Amino acid sequence: MxxxxxxxxxxxxxxxxxxxxxxxxxxxxxxxxxxxxxxxxxxxxxxxxxxxxxxxxxxxxxxxxxxxxxxxxxxxxxxxxxxxxxxxxxxxxxxxxxxxxxxxxxxQTIGKSFIGSKKRRMKRSMARAELTGTESLPVANEEREIDHxxxxxxxxxxxxxxxxxxxxxxxxxxxxxxxxxxxxxxxxxxxxxxxxxxxx
The missing domain is CATH 3.30.70.2540 (CRISPR-associated endoribonuclease Cas6/Csy4)
Known part of the structure; x- marks a missing residue:
């Protein structure tokens, strides 16, 4: 090299x-x-x-x-x-x-563990559910172990x-x-x- x-x-x-x-x-x-x-x-x-x-x-x-x-x-x-x-x-x-x-x-997955990111994604999920007429939202498994x-x-x-x-x-x-x-x-x-x- x-x-x-x-x-x-x-x-x-x-x-x-x-x-x-x-x-x-x-x-x-x-x-x-x-x-x-x-x-x-x-x-x-x-x-x-x-x-x-x-x-x-x-x-x-x-x-x-x-x-x-x-x-x-x-x-x-x-x-x-x-x-x-x-x-x-x-x-x-x-x-x-x-x-x-x-x-x-x-x-970039680290940023998804913080509350602000979770709120933004939840808001988008709710908007999608409303548009598609879905009554229940999927439950995400958000438990992550993050290294230093x-x-x-x-x-x-x-x-x-x-x-x-x-x-x-x-x-x-x-x-x-x-x-x-x-x-x-x-x-x-x-x-x-x-x-x-x-x-x-």
Whole structure:
């Protein structure tokens, strides 16, 4: 497989809201991908300081295309945050051989476990039942066991609405092909790309 490259962004403020800053960094990458179609699904994110309590104060971007990463690292938001001494950006470097592989997964089923989502789905079910003349609603078995995850708040550029990414970390044995969603994450089904477990 091809050589991979990465760069890291570390949030410098002592009491930084890591989830918020991570969301802003991912939003910048998403915007970069949308405006550069050759980048679509080619950049993955890694969280070097992922822990039980926090997603960590660092985000890393990984790709087989060094030039793409250089372009991403020069996005105006990152430059401003670096100038203001709020971010520390590393240079684009080669991923060392033998790094452990991990997968950061956007798990959309987690959001369905929260009361707001359940209410919205119940409302839609009731509306469908009314339209079809069904008298009783089906009973859903909603009991789910959910492994550890972190929440990242994202602002949608198109809809101007905020939404939450629920992210889980999986340890995997082998490197998988570069294939990520437009937020640099794997999914439960079709996007199963892995990234190196980077330590910046």
């Amino acid at each position: 091809k050589q991979r490259y990465y760069f890291c962004i570390r949030y410098l403020p002592d009491h930084a809201d890591c989830g918020l800053l991570t969301g802003r960094c991912i939003s910048q990458m998403h915007k970069f991908m949308v405006n550069n179609q050759q980048a679509m699904n080619q950049i993955g994110v890694s969280f070097p300081n992922w822990g039980v309590d926090s997603i960590g104060d660092t985000i890393a971007f990984v790709s087989e295309d060094k030039e793409l990463l250089i372009g991403l690292s020069f996005q105006p938001y990152f430059s401003v945050m670096k100038e203001e001494e709020l971010f520390e950006l590393s240079s684009v470097s080669e991923v060392r051989e033998g790094a452990a592989e991990v997968r950061f997964v956007r798990n 995850f972190h929440r990242v708040l994202i602002s949608s550029g198109s809809s101007k609405q905020d939404f939450v990414l629920h992210i889980q970390k999986e340890h995997v044995g082998n490197r998988n092909i570069t294939n990520f969603n437009s937020y640099g994450l794997a999914t439960n089904q079709d996007k199963r790309g892995t990234v190196p477990d980077i330590h910046c």
